[in-house]
Amino acid sequence: MEQLVIENFLSIKRATITLKKINIFIGPQAKGKSLISKLIHFCKEVPFGIFDAAAEEKSKRDFDKDLRIRFESIFPTYAWEKNAFYVRYTCDQYGVEISHEKINSKYKLSIKYTAHITKTLNAARKILQKFISDDAETRITSTRRASINREVREAISSTLNGGNPSLKIEQVIYIPAGRSFFANLQKSVFSFLSTSIPIDYFLKEFGAIYERTREKNFLSFIEQQRPKHALKLVSDLICGSYLSDKGQDWIMTEHGRINVSNSSSGQQEVLPMAMVLSTWPYAPSNIYRRSFVIEEPEAHLFPIAQGQVASLIASAYNAQNRQGTFTITTHSPYILTAINNLIQAGNVSEMPNANHTALHEVIPKNQMISFSDVSAYIVDRGTVKSIMDEELSLIQADAVDSVSQYFSEKFERLIELELEAANEAEE
Structure with missing residues (x-):
């Protein structure tokens, strides 16, 4: 079982969250949805840094230091340096504990992990050192280097997962809100990311992924892997087809082509997300299982288009041989309904x-979701509450309808006032 426990960290007072293949967090703005998703990303990716640490011949102390630096890059110290907090993440392979405690009048940040991570780090370093020693007297070609890197990653995966070849190292791709930022950069994305200009951690991470996604070689490769229905959903979402030409992004429509920088806010926001969700889940890998965190998938989109985004996520969830997870933060009841x-x-x-023929006419088989694979929570006032209806095997209807109810109650009261005013006028 995969679980995240949070105590007194920023806006979250206390939370125990069970994570499944699809995890949804809904609630008002600034209540902690993104905080939770960022903690999930950080904890899930702890093993992902083992290869880089081994390749750079870093000690456990260096590895720990890098973890602290990354944590502080994601969660600026000024926000929590004067408060105690505790975070624990556990899964079948390893566990991570993050604490900030007062010791002798000073607070200390501590990031601990289970012995399995240490064992994997040591194994990776030994294997890499062996390869370097064996090849010490010969020049290592790029082909040989690639082979060594692959074998080291396979060894990391094998050690971490107890020799189970079906399990892989988890890579988490974070799709942040504000992704329309990249619509105006286009061919300047790489040079922008290479500068020392301060930029949000996750925007920078996503920019690097999006840059790779736009590469012609990658698109040509993935074209053979991605199903047609995923491409159709992308076309529906961006109201056309995507074209990359000389570093520029274009949307091709029946009326001609339009540069993404001149397209609608909805197209600018959805294109980077749709491109990533329609490619990386289908990219085969013997080493990595790819998970995704998606902030505000509904941004700038009409409700029907929000439903198409949900279908795109469901298609990726149903991709063949997938092991990764999807974490979604949203304000939109339409996303929950979809x-x-x-x-x-x-x-x-x-x-x-069941009449499967009739069923598939309503919802294609490749978009169906198993209730047992879903967790959904409402995040508000420092708490996190499950909104799964175990009896009906659905997300609770009152959570979905609460926004509509809020406006309906006001509207009904206004109707009452109108009738009262009309009756008084008649008298």
């Missing part, structure tokens, strides 16, 4: 007498 529809389709498909 995912509920996909869960209900999964519920119906499991019934012995």
Whole structure:
């Protein structure tokens, strides 16, 4: 079981969160949804840094220092340096504990992990040193270097996962809000990321992934892997087809082509997300299992398009041989409703007498979601509460409908006032 426990960290007072293949966090702004998703990213990616540490011949102390630097890059110290907090992440392979405690009148940040991480780090360093020693008298070619790197990564995966070849190292791709930022950079993305200009940690990380996603070689390779239905969803979302030409991003429509920098705010926001979600989940890897954190997938989109984003995520979730997870933060009840529809389709498909032909006309098989693979929480006022309805095998309806109810109650009261005023006028 995968679990995240948070105590008194920034806006979250106390939370115990069970993580599954699809994790949804909904709630008002500035209440802790992104905080949770960033903690998930940080903890899941602790093993991902083992290869770099081994390649650079870093000690455990150096590895620990890098973890602290990365934590402080994601969560600036000024926000928590005067407060005690505790975070614990556990999964089947390892665990991570992050604490900030007062010791002799001073606070100390501590990031600890289970012995399995240390064992994997040591194993990776030994294997790499052996390769370097064996090749000491010969020049290491780029082909040989690639082979060594692959074998070291395979050894890391094997050690971390107890020799289970079906499990892989988790790579988490964070898709932040504000991704329309890259619509205006286009061919300048790489040079911008190479500068020393301060930039949000996750925007920079996503910029590097998006830059690779736009490369012609990658797009040509992935074209053979990605299913047509995923490409169709992207076309529906951006109202055209994507074209990269001489470092510029274009959307091709029946009326001609338009540069992404001149497109609508919805197209600018959805294109980078749609490109990543329609490619990387389908990119085969013997070493990595790719997980995704998606902030505000609904940004600048009409409700029907929000449903198409949910379908795109569900298609990636259903990709063949996938092991990764999807974490979604949202303000939108439409996202919850769309995912509920996909869960209900999964519920119906499991019934012995289900009419699968009729069912697939409503929801394609490649978009159905299993209720057992979903966790959903409402984040508000420092707490995190599950909104899963175990009896109906759905996300709770009152959580989905609460926003509509809020406006409906006001509207009904206004109608009452209108009738009262009309009655008084008649009298």
